Amino acid sequence: MTEVLADTRVPLTDPRVIRAVELIWREAELLDRKEYVAWNDLYAEDGHYIVPIDPDTEDFDNTLNMIYDDARMRGMRVTRMIEGYAIAAVDAARTVRTVSRFVPASVSDDQVVVRSAQVLVAYKRGRHDLWAGEVEHRIRLSAEGADGDRITRKVVRLVDSEGAPPAAGFLL
Amino acid sequence: MTIEAQHIVADAPADLVLGDRVAGRLYTDPEIFEQEMTKIFERTWVWVAHESEVPKAGSFKMTHVGRQPVIVVRNRKGVINTLLNRCRHRGASVCEKPKGEANGFTCPYHAWSYSLDGQLRGIPYPEGYEGVMDKSGMSLRKLRTASYGGMVFATFNEDIEPLEDFLGDVKLWIDRFMKQGGGYPIKVLGKHQFKFKGNWKVQLENTTDGYHFPIVHRSWMASVDEETADMMSFMTDPECTTHALGNGHSVMQMVPEHSDLDADDGTEPLQARFDDLVAQLKSAGLDDAAVRRLVRAMHGTGFNLNLFPNVSMSAAFFRVLRPVSVDETWIEHIAIGPDGPPEVVDPVNRARLRVHEHFQGPFGFGTPDDAEGWDRVQRGAQGAPEMPIMVNRGLAREKDSPEGWPTSHVTDETGMRGAYAMWKAMMSDD
Numbered sequence: 329m330t331e332v333l334a335d336t337r338v339p340l341t342d343p344r345v346i347r348a349v350e351l352i353w354r355e356a357e358l359l360d361r362k363e364y365v366a367w368n369d370l371y372a373e374d375g376h377y378i379v380p381i382d383p384d385t386e387d388f389d390n391t392l393n394m395i396y397d398d399a400r401m402r403g404m405r406v407t408r409m410i411e412g413y414a415i416a417a418v419d420a421a422r423t424v425r426t427v428s429r430f431v432p433a434s435v436s437d438d439q440v441v442v443r444s445a446q447v448l449v450a451y452k453r454g455r456h457d458l459w460a461g462e463v464e465h466r467i468r469l470s471a472e473g474a475d476g477d478r479i480t481r482k483v484v485r486l487v488d489s490e491g492a493p494p495a496a497g498f499l500l
Numbered sequence: 501m502t503i504e505a506q507h508i509v510a511d512a513p514a515d516l517v518l519g520d521r522v523a524g525r526l527y528t529d530p531e532i533f534e535q536e537m538t539k540i541f542e543r544t545w546v547w548v549a550h551e552s553e554v555p556k557a558g559s560f561k562m563t564h565v566g567r568q569p570v571i572v573v574r575n576r577k578g579v580i581n582t583l584l585n586r587c588r589h590r591g592a593s594v595c596e597k598p599k600g601e602a603n604g605f606t607c608p609y610h611a612w613s614y615s616l617d618g619q620l621r622g623i624p625y626p627e628g629y630e631g632v633m634d635k636s637g638m639s640l641r642k643l644r645t646a647s648y649g650g651m652v653f654a655t656f657n658e659d660i661e662p663l664e665d666f667l668g669d670v671k672l673w674i675d676r677f678m679k680q681g682g683g684y685p686i687k688v689l690g691k692h693q694f695k696f697k698g699n700w701k702v703q704l705e706n707t708t709d710g711y712h713f714p715i716v717h718r719s720w721m722a723s724v725d726e727e728t729a730d731m732m733s734f735m736t737d738p739e740c741t742t743h744a745l746g747n748g749h750s751v752m753q754m755v756p757e758h759s760d761l762d763a764d765d766g767t768e769p770l771q772a773r774f775d776d777l778v779a780q781l782k783s784a785g786l787d788d789a790a791v792r793r794l795v796r797a798m799h800g801t802g803f804n805l806n807l808f809p810n811v812s813m814s815a816a817f818f819r820v821l822r823p824v825s826v827d828e829t830w831i832e833h834i835a836i837g838p839d840g841p842p843e844v845v846d847p848v849n850r851a852r853l854r855v856h857e858h859f860q861g862p863f864g865f866g867t868p869d870d871a872e873g874w875d876r877v878q879r880g881a882q883g884a885p886e887m888p889i890m891v892n893r894g895l896a897r898e899k900d901s902p903e904g905w906p907t908s909h910v911t912d913e914t915g916m917r918g919a920y921a922m923w924k925a926m927m928s929d930d
C-alpha cells in the first residue's frame with residue numbers, strides 16, 4: 329500500500345526510506361567514479377533513466393529529451409562511456425556531486441519514490457561547470473533485502489534544461 | 501616551401517583567407533569577430549525560424565540575429581515579422597519567454613505596449629509626451645523577413661537581394677529536404693541546445709565536414725545497427741559528393757540514393773528496426789506505398805544542406821549556430837517530423853525523436869564528441885595565429901558538375917572553401 333504524503337510525512341528514518349537513500353548515494357558515487365557497469369546494475373531491467381528538456385512533461389515518449397534510456401539504450405551508453413572510442417568520454421570532466429534535500433514522496437513495502445536536489449560540479453581544462461537539478465528516484469524494494477533494490481525510474485530535471493548546457497562526457 | 505612562406509600575415513581580415521587555407525587568427529581574434537557581426541550577421545539573410553514554430557496569429561519565438569535579440573512573431577493577418585526585442589523607451593527587452601502566444605508585447609519597465617506588428621499602442625500617463633513625441637515613430641524595429649519552403653530568414657540589411665536570389669540553387673535542395681515529410685508538411689518537434697567554447701566558424705565548417713565522421717563518431721557508429729552504419733559508409737564511395745552552391749552555401753551528400761526521396765525504385769528494404777512502426781502505420785490504415793514513404797525517410801534526407809552563415813539542414817534536423825563571442829558559440833539541434841493526423845504522424849515522430857536523441861544534444865552519442873573536437877580546435881588554434889587552417893582537401897579532384905557547381909568527394913573541403921570565399925567577399929565589403 330502506498331501512503332500519499334501531502335501532510336503526513338514518512339520520516340527519513342523509516343528503514344525503507346533509508347534503503348532508498350543509501351542506494352541513491354551509492355549511485356552518485358559510482359557516477360562520480362565513472363564506474364558505469366556497476367552503475368547500470370543498480371537499474372531494473374524495465375527501468376528508465378531520463379533527463380528531459382521540457383520542465384513539466386511526464387510524457388517523455390512524445391517529447392524530445394536529452395536522455396531517455398531504456399535498458400537497451402542504457403547498455404549502449406555504458407559501452408560508449410567505457411569502450412574508448414568516444415573522445416568526449418575519454419577526456420571527460422571530473423565530477424563531484426551532492427544529492428540531498430531528500431523528500432519521500434511515496435513509501436510502501438515494495439516501492440519508494442524519493443525527490444531530491446542534486447548539485448554537480450564538473451571540472452575540465454581550467455573550467456568549473458555547475459549542473460543543478462531536481463531528481464526523482466523510483467526504487468523497487470526487494471523482499472530479499474537491500475542488495476536486491478533496483479531503480480525503476482530516475483528523472484533529472486536540470487534547472488537550465490531549456491537553456492544551453494555544455495555537451496557532456498559524463499552522466500547525471 | 502619554407503614554413504614561413506606558408507604563414508598568412510595581413511592586416512585586413514579578408515586577406516587572411518586564401519583559396520585553400522585561412523589564418524588560425526580567424527578563430528581567435530576578437531577584432532575580427534566584431535567585424536563579422538556587422539559585416540556578415542547584420543548584412544545577410546540569417547535563419548530565424550521554421551514556419552511551424554509560429555503556427556498561428558500571435559505565436560512567437562525568441563531568437564537572435566547575430567548577437568541581437570529578436571522576436572519572430574506571426575501577426576493577425578498571418579504574416580511573419582521579426583522584431584528587435586528592445587523597447588523604444590529605455591531599452592528593456594519586451595519579451596523573455598522563449599516561445600508562446602501573445603496579443604502583443606508590453607514592456608515590464610514602464611509598460612509601453614506594442615502590437616504583434618511592433619507598433620507602439622499604449623503609453624501610461626501619456627501627458628508627459630504631449631508635444632514631445634509621436635507614437636507612430638516609435639515602433640519596435642522591424643527586420644526584413646522572408647521565407648522559402650517554410651524556412652524563415654531575417655536581415656538588418658534593407659538593401660539586400662531578395663531571399664530567393666540569395667538562396668539561388670539552394671532552393672532545389674530545400675525542396676528535396678522537405679520531402680522527408682513523406683507526403684506531409686514538416687513541423688518542428690523540439691530542440692536540443694548546447695554551448696561550446698569555440699568560434700562559430702568551427703561549427704560552420706563541421707556541417708560540411710564528411711572527413712571527421714568515422715573518426716569522431718566511431719562511438720555512435722558502434723552503437724547503431726548495421727543498416728544504419730552502412731548508410732554512413734560514404735568515406736570511400738565516389739558517388740558521394742559535395743557541391744558548392746554559391747553564396748557560401750553547400751550540400752554534402754552522404755547517402756545520394758536518399759537525396760531525392762521521391763526517386764525510389766522499391767528495391768531498398770526498410771530497416772528492420774522500424775518493423776513495429778510499419779505495423780502501427782498499417783493498422784492506422786496507410787497503404788504500403790504511404791508507409792514506405794514515411795519509413796524510408798526516418799533518417800531524413802541523404803544530405804546536409806549548409807546555408808551561410810548560420811543554419812544547416814542536416815539529414816533529419818536543423819543545426820543552427822549563434823555566435824556569442826569569439827570563443828563561444830551556442831548551437832541548436834532542432835528535431836523535425838511530419839505534420840498530419842495524429843494516428844499517422846505520432847508513431848513516426850516518436851521514432852524520429854528517439855533517433856534524434858541517440859545522436860544529438862548534450863548527452864547524445866554524437867554531439868559531445870563533436871564538441872570535444874571543436875574545443876580542441878579552439879585551444880590548439882591559440883598557438884601560432886598566423887599558421888594556416890588547411891581547407892585544401894580534394895582540391896585536385898574538384899570539378900564542376902553539369903549544373904556548374906564546384907564538386908568533389910563528400911570528405912573533401914569544397915563546402916568550406918565555398919563558405920570562406922563568401923566570408924572573404926563579405927569581409928572586404930565596406
Ligand code: FES
Pocket residue numbers: 587588589590591592607608609610611612
Ligand atoms: S524601458 Fe520599456 S517602457 Fe520604459
Ligand SMILES: [Fe+2]
Pocket residue numbers: 706712713716717866870
Ligand atoms: Fe560530427
